[in-house]
Amino acid sequence: MNQPSRTLASTDMFRPPINRAMRSLDRAFFRKDVYLAAACVLDSKLIATYRNELHGDILKLERLPPIRPIPPGIAADKNTKCLLLKPDIQIEDRSSWSPKLHSLVESQQLLLTPFHLQLDYNYWTYHDIISAILPQQDQDEIPVGFSVVGHVAHLNLRDRYLPYKTLIASVLIDKNPTIRTVINKIDDVGEENEFRTFRYEVLAGPDDMNVEVKEQDCLFSFDYSKVYWNTRLGTEHPRLVSKFKPGEAVCDVMAGVGPFALPAAKNKVWVWANDLNPESHRSLVANTNRNKVAPFVRPFCEDGHSFIRSSSSRLLDSKRQITLRPKVSRTARTNENQKPFQQAPSEILKEPKVFSHYILNLPASALTFLPSFIGLYSGHDHLFHPYTGTKLPMIHVYCFSTKSDDNKIEEAKIREEVGRQLGYEFRGIEGAEMEIWDVRDVAPQKRMFCASFRLPAEVAFRERIPRTVDS
Numbered sequence: 001m002n003q004p005s006r007t008l009a010s011t012d013m014f015r016p017p018i019n020r021a022m023r024s025l026d027r028a029f030f031r032k033d034v035y036l037a038a039a040c041v042l043d044s045k046l047i048a049t050y051r052n053e054l055h056g057d058i059l060k061l062e063r064l065p066p067i068r069p070i071p072p073g074i075a076a077d078k079n080t081k082c083l084l085l086k087p088d089i090q091i092e093d094r095s096s097w098s099p100k101l102h103s104l105v106e107s108q109q110l111l112l113t114p115f116h117l118q119l120d121y122n123y124w125t126y127h128d129i130i131s132a133i134l135p136q137q138d139q140d141e142i143p144v145g146f147s148v149v150g151h152v153a154h155l156n157l158r159d160r161y162l163p164y165k166t167l168i169a170s171v172l173i174d175k176n177p178t179i180r181t182v183i184n185k186i187d188d189v190g191e192e193n194e195f196r197t198f199r200y201e202v203l204a205g206p207d208d209m210n211v212e213v214k215e216q217d218c219l220f221s222f223d224y225s226k227v228y229w230n231t232r233l234g235t236e237h238p239r240l241v242s243k244f245k246p247g248e249a250v251c252d253v254m255a256g257v258g259p260f261a262l263p264a265a266k267n268k269v270w271v272w273a274n275d276l277n278p279e280s281h282r283s284l285v286a287n288t289n290r291n292k293v294a295p296f297v298r299p300f301c302e303d304g305h306s307f308i309r310s311s312s313s314r315l316l317d318s319k320r321q322i323t324l325r326p327k328v329s330r331t332a333r334t335n336e337n338q339k340p341f342q343q344a345p346s347e348i349l350k351e352p353k354v355f356s357h358y359i360l361n362l363p364a365s366a367l368t369f370l371p372s373f374i375g376l377y378s379g380h381d382h383l384f385h386p387y388t389g390t391k392l393p394m395i396h397v398y399c400f401s402t403k404s405d406d407n408k409i410e411e412a413k414i415r416e417e418v419g420r421q422l423g424y425e426f427r428g429i430e431g432a433e434m435e436i437w438d439v440r441d442v443a444p445q446k447r448m449f450c451a452s453f454r455l456p457a458e459v460a461f462r463e464r465i466p467r468t469v470d471s
């Protein structure tokens with residue numbers, strides 16, 4: 001048998017053939033013949049034993065099971081199986097055999113035979129195929145990275161990969177069973193669009209952007225072309241939500257489709273969830289019902305600047321309360337017939353009069369919403385510490401800044417800007433009054449942060465200066 005692959009280094013033997021001129025996907029091109037040696041196990045009951053004994057000789061590669069039917073032409077029982085051996089073991093070169101292999105062949109417990117392994121497109125991964133197609137000089141930064149939102153994968157391709165975009169998209173769909181549509185963003189999200197949606201082109205699959213996503217045990221359905229969603233905030237959402245306690249009220253000023261609001265509400269937090277985008281609002285309402293958290297969520301579709309003030313004053317008048325009936329387990333219900341059933345008392349949960357937290361997640365401009373907090377509780381000092389046990393609310397505001405190794409410059413800049421917007425100087429030693437959290441890298445020179453601080457009393461109770469027509 002002709003055995004061309006034997007001359008290749010063993011790692012290359014299992015790589016796909018290369019074709020850097022390919023522009024539309026030719027799956028048939030990726031067939032490859034690999035010639036190996038295999039050990040036929042004459043007593044098929046002993047296959048597992050020999051597999052263990054020949055541990056160091058067996059071919060171990062992901063997605064290539066080493067136990068195979070015997071090649072045609074070998075006189076043996078039809079149930080006989082063989083074990084694929086590593087490429088450096090050659091039948092005619094006994095010096096390449098291990099002592100164990102040697103002795104099992106000598107004692108005629110094993111029979112070595114050539115094995116023709118046929119690999120094809122289905123065998124290789126997305127990365128393998130893409131590496132065999134894209135220009136070689138780009139190998140270090142092959143665009144294996146893509147974000148997945150429901151059944152949609154979106155690539156953000158650099159210009160030099162544009163000639164390969166449909167090819168990359170086809171491979172992506174083939175290699176990821178949950179992906180049905182691949183899109184390419186064609187402008188920078190959010191910089192110029194207030195709802196932070198984006199233009200896109202469909203590279204593969206149907207133009208269906210109605211997705212379903214699960215995050216923090218909540219299901220979110222939305223039209224990904226009309227609302228904002230970012231899978232990369234999947235750890236930031238739970239980080240912030242974990243700060244909210246059951247029974248507290250939270251004001252989510254730019255709530256999107258509810259990734260902070262709904263998980264918080266599931267934890268019995270009262271959430272006022274607002275978004276200016278009517279599409280986001282519609283999905284938020286639907287998702288609230290679907291996740292059965294409607295009693296805890298009040299959805300709004302208003303501008304965030306005025307919503308900060310209007311929601312805070314409306315909450316002061318709130319008389320909402322919920323009666324939580326204890327869940328009765330099936331066993332408790334069954335036992336009911338046998339002995340008097342003691343039901344735990346219902347719990348009445350009253351909505352607080354003030355928010356414990358505000359979330360402002362619109363990083364490109366959220367800092368400019370801060371002046372709405374000036375004088376927010378002007379004339380209402382009696383509601384708060386030291387007159388009561390209620391503390392002023394925490395504000396969690398997202399923003400972008402530059403990047404540095406220790407974020408020191410960025411933290412100082414953010415603290416200063418928050419202070420400037422509120423007309424207040426944060427004097428805490430080394431940021432004691434404000435936590436600045438490094439959320440994620442957005443671009444080579446851009447990072448997203450979350451500044452969390454308690455609304456200073458001097459700001460909250462400052463006298464409000466009525467707006468004049470000119471101001």
Ligand SMILES: C[S@@+](CC[C@H](N)C(=O)[O-])C[C@H]1O[C@@H](n2cnc3c(N)ncnc32)[C@H](O)[C@@H]1O
Nearest residue numbers: 194195228254255256275276277303304361362
């Ligand atoms: C970065 S997204 C954040 C959405 C959500 N909080 C999340 O984490 O996915 C910002 C949201 O702010 C909304 N938005 C933009 N301008 C607004 C405004 N003036 N008032 C309220 N919401 C606004 C957008 O529609 C968008 O849904």
